[in-house]
């Protein structure tokens with residue numbers, strides 16, 4: 001007998017069309033006083049009939065979602081090399097600790113003396129982040145990297161205001177993540193692009209020319225989104241500071257140099273850290289994340305509130321501070337994400353974190369060496385934690401980066417990030433992270449090399465991929481423009 005194909009998994013609405021009475025749970029009959037809805041709600045908002053909710057048993061529910069979960073690719077399945085996103089393994093102990101009620105049942109308005117452990121977690125995390133970055137202070141409040149950028153730029157704006165200056169420009173390199181110019185604009189600045197040099201790093205001459213007294217800050221990603229280290233970062237920071245500007249460092253790629261270099265010594269004034277990337281937390285479905293910002297002495301007075309302070313009898317929350325930019329959200333941040341990051345750091349230890357970083361960089365360089373020649377490298381410079389190829393060799397056979405990505409699904413791998421950074425046309429941005437061993441890295445390289453060969457010999461096969469997945473190639477434009485939500489009527 002043929003095995004049921006996963007792709008045939010029906011919707012709940014299709015599953016039990018005869019409406020056989022089924023229930024997942026049985027509630028006892030309600031014996032309290034009841035108020036008929038008609039007496040409290042106006043007639044025009046009441047339905048004439050019962051809604052057509054499907055009747056399903058508990059096993060219907062469990063099997064349905066279990067089967068759907070198998071249609072997708074996950075970090076627990078194999079290499080997930082999405083560049084920039086840092087889709088690493090999340091140690092299960094993080095989840096065990098985050099599941100403790102002492103942490104997840106605490107309320108942010110509980111008096112300090114009842115939640116000393118919770119406050120200490122935040123304090124300890126701040127200490128680790130200061131040690132890792134060499135910076136003077138931290139806010140744990142921002143909910144994600146982009147939110148951290150906003151916090152940093154608002155602090156810079158306030159510091160300029162305190163000097164009596166109203167500068168209106170923020171300089172952003174052309175390789176930057178889209179959130180950088182968006183943040184600058186959101187905070188009321190004008191984002192001005194600066195060009196990268198032939199080595200993929202910021203062109204110092206271009207920066208020199210653009211860096212005048214209208215520039216509030218330069219936003220730099222280190223290492224940048226090409227995986228290239230800004231090797232002149234100290235010179236850049238000196239230049240920016242000497243003309244009265246601030247250096248905002250996008251620390252989303254901190255996982256490339258934890259334990260190896262200190263942004264504080266590079267001249268950063270503010271830097272966000274994507275805890276969900278560098279310090280592990282499941283992400284990719286849109287949240288939750290955490291984007292703490294570390295700051296230099298110059299920005300300390302402007303840190304958001306609330307924040308944890310240490311007193312003679314333990315820890316307490318500071319709810320207001322004269323020069324603070326205020327609050328960016330309710331309470332102190334995504335606490336359980338902060339907790340997971342601290343568990344990860346303490347589990348790894350300082351040496352372990354450095355090794356994590358070095359391993360990710362090593363794997364990215366193995367991939368660069370294994371695939372160079374088969375795929376084109378626009379910036380052929382040593383790579384940090386990720387490497388950006390492009391599809392220019394394959395385009396000669398009519399195969400584009402999307403086709404390569406779709407074909408990878410047939411080989412059982414999640415595709416890399418595509419068409420980003422924008423400075424590389426047809427980009428394939430690969431970030432292996434340290435999660436898997438060399439065998440998995442090699443298997444991925446072999447799949448990529450096999451696809452490069454196919455692109456040459458049987459390009460039509462690659463163009464029609466994927467062939468093996470539950471869902472074949474979807475028409476993304478049509479799906480977005482012509483949204484169809486199916487609802488099956490009872491017959």
Ligand SMILES: *Cc1c(COP(=O)(O)O)cnc(C)c1O
Nearest residue numbers: 084144145146177179250252274
């Ligand atoms: C991921 C990323 C961001 C944005 O971080 P979020 O947590 O997704 O808001 C910003 N810059 C770079 C370089 C990134 O990789």
